[in-house]
Amino acid sequence: MIFRALEEIKAQVRQNTFLLQALAKKQPPPTTMRLSDDFKFPIQSLEELRKVEKVLGDKLQQKALTSYLATLGGVNPGDIVRRIMRHLLSDALAVQFNWLGRRGQKMAFSALSLTAVIRGAAAVQNVTASDCEVSIKNWLKYSGDRNGGRKRRAEQQQGPVNGMSQTKSIKLGTEN
Secondary structure: OHHHHHHHHHHHHHHHHHHHHHHHHHOOOOOOOOOOOOOOOOEOOHHHHHHHHHHOOOHHHHHHHHHHHHOOOOOOHHHHHHHHHHHHEOHHHHOOEEOOOOOOOOEEHHHOHHHHHHHHHHHHOOOOHHHHHHHHHHHHHOHHHHHHHHHHHHHHHHOOEOOEOHHHHHHHHHHO
16 A cells, blocks of 8 residues: 555656646846846837847847747737837837838837747747747837827828818717
8 A cells, every 4th residue: 555655646746747847948048147237128119129239239138038038928920029029119119110121111119139039038928939939020110000090090090070170070079
């Protein structure tokens, strides 16, 4: 009876060891590296972005930032990348970028060192490079819609209604 109990305990220890190893693989490594004080998020201007890019020339800082961003989490690949992007860039800065920089006066986000860091942080959470790029492209694409951009464009396209602005006609409609 005692031997059977010992065998059951050994089996349980093996199972717990296996589960701990699986969990350790999923968790990002603990951040022992210190992030530079040059990292202030979200990045608000091109000047701040240039400073960050310069700091990312140091491989240790790249690893530290990758580890830090990997801790932001998310429920699916799109959510993970959106959280990272929202944490890194302000909407005002994001509207100045698209993926390749081909349209208008926009700059190429894919050419930044920051892109490799984002991919690395997403990869820690099992997001493929392809899914990461698609999510970054979408986040940049719709950056102009955030903070009231879509509403402003819609109002400009509709113009005044019967000589009154749309807000006045709505207010008049609610008074009756």
